Amino acid sequence: MALRTKAQWWGVVLDAPDARELAHFYARLLGWTVFNESPGWADLAPSEQAGYNLAFATERSYVRPVWPPVEGAPQMSMHLDIQVDDLDEAVAHAAEAGAELASHQPQDNVRVMLDPAPPALPGRRVSRRRPAGGRTRR
Numbered sequence: 764m765a766l767r768t769k770a771q772w773w774g775v776v777l778d779a780p781d782a783r784e785l786a787h788f789y790a791r792l793l794g795w796t797v798f799n800e801s802p803g804w805a806d807l808a809p810s811e812q813a814g815y816n817l818a819f820a821t822e823r824s825y826v827r828p829v830w831p832p833v834e835g836a837p838q839m840s841m842h843l844d845i846q847v848d849d850l851d852e853a854v855a856h857a858a859e860a861g862a863e864l865a866s867h868q869p870q871d872n873v874r875v876m877l878d879p880a881p882p883a884l885p886g887r888r889v890s891r892r893r894p895a896g897g898r899t900r901r
Contacts, residue, residue, distance in 0.1 A: 774816040782819035791860040831867040
């Protein structure tokens with residue numbers, strides 16, 4: 764039996780201090796739509812028929828990872844890669860949507876962006892990368 768069929772969907776769930784707030788940030792960033800929203804949960808996807816989504820769960824004890832890594836501080840457990848056509852334009856769009864340009868940039872063709880978090884609450888690392896093939900990492 765195949766792992767994936769047309770009737771199935773897959774997704775990634777990211778913890779956040781406020782699931783709905785972070786889902787709406789990604790909706791602005793990606794141009795996707797929030798389809799399911801409750802006080803502690805939100806899903807978004809490019810369409811209801813996409814077969815994949817990003818979901819967000821409110822985690823009250825969430826601690827924002829540090830970038831770049833610092834010994835003894837919370838470490839990033841994942842990042843999202845997003846391909847873009849124009850890196851500078853994509854960075855400007857991400858900043859307008861609410862992302863923050865990280866102080867450390869690992870490569871000339873990569874932009875690490877931090878997704879928004881309320882000032883008193885931690886958030887999560889977002890990176891944008893544009894390798895030689897034009898891919899961007901989020």
